[in-house]
Amino acid sequence: MSTGWQEVQAEVLRRIQNREWPPGGLIPGEVALAREFGCARATVNRALQALADDGWLERRRRAGTRVALSPLRRAQMSVAVLRKEVEALGKTYGHRLLMRKVAGSLLSLQTLHQADGAPYGIEDREIDLTHLPAAGSADFTILSANEWLVQNAPFDHGNMSYMSEGATAFDARHLECEEATPLLVLYRETFSEAGRITRVRLAHAPGHVVRLQI
Amino acid sequence: MSTGWQEVQAEVLRRIQNREWPPGGLIPGEVALAREFGCARATVNRALQALADDGWLERRRRAGTRVALSPLRRAQMSVAVLRKEVEALGKTYGHRLLMRKVAGSLLSLQTLHQADGAPYGIEDREIDLTHLPAAGSADFTILSANEWLVQNAPFDHGNMSYMSEGATAFDARHLECEEATPLLVLYRETFSEAGRITRVRLAHAPGHVVRLQI
């Protein structure tokens, strides 16, 4: 029997998906599985660990390994730079800095993102200069704030929200659509250890689709 | 020096985030790091592997390990059952099956999901009975199709799309809003090995927010 941890993983996953090991059920211990597959316990451990990371199994010392009760799947999307998102569509990216304003330690920016010259999204951003003083002297007319931040402001964590909103007068003017047109709007905050780095509202052009993989 | 792979991971991550090891740069080999940290190569391997899984590092045999050039972060959301989503808001879940129709091997369903009696989302679903004959005889008035499928139709993969759409007459009637109100609409397909299991369009009630963690 060939003994790779990936093969062990595949076989265990198959048993889970085929209900041979039902949700909530206890599966054999690592030692037993190692004997069955004819490999070392470490190999089984590697496989089960990977499955636990992916949410298929729940493992606790002494208590053993169970098939996850609610196999709540995670959907993933990559948080790409807008330029790359546009280029991935085979279009030419462009952007225009519409507004730049400093109020205290808060830098406000408005940027229009374009794909082949057409409006792609309108961005309204605030950057906290106390946590990121370099942003005060950066030239966002060349590199967009979106891309500059990805390269210069590594963040710990953040959150994103998608909402459906009718286009405001501001949105409509820059996205070249009617007011109240349904738009997909993204709100995002990112934090470093010190605190919030930036907050952004991005209204996408009409018809924009966000895709996730499950 | 205490030697846990998590500590090695933490220290390496610190160096990446502090630009001590710049993006695109080659980092020391596993043997060198093991010597520095005073642990076995396998321990360093475990740590670097984890960081590579998270997208911080790119590793290739013989070529060595590099700090990822574009630390393209992934945003995650859990694909929960609607009932749990509603209950997580502290509200009482309810649903009504509005329509059930079989055309050939295609089962069509329309379901209204409710939170505290108010409309939460209106679902339009197709299920392929050739891949899932059991769905033909299930009673979706008790357990919603959404939940029944999660429990009975393990899937390999799938995709989701979010769009912003104006409420159709159908949406508006059931979600109790004006026509053309901006709605967040979810399209989802899930596949098993055999083929597509189900396709669904879910129009959320006005004001719905989708949150993701980065």
Next chain:
DNA sequence: GGTATGAATATGTCTATACATATTGAACAA
């Protein structure tokens, strides 16, 4: 110059062993 060949090397993975640690459940005490 361009191409084939092979040695060197960094990561990938498996093994056997050992000890750590959390948790369970039984035995026992208050």
Next chain:
DNA sequence: TTGTTCAATATGTATAGACATATTCATACC
């Protein structure tokens, strides 16, 4: 009954050693 203690046990993790595999680089060859 309730609480405490303790041994048993499944997973967590570290280690040294070995071999596999991909890739690079230098070298030899045409």
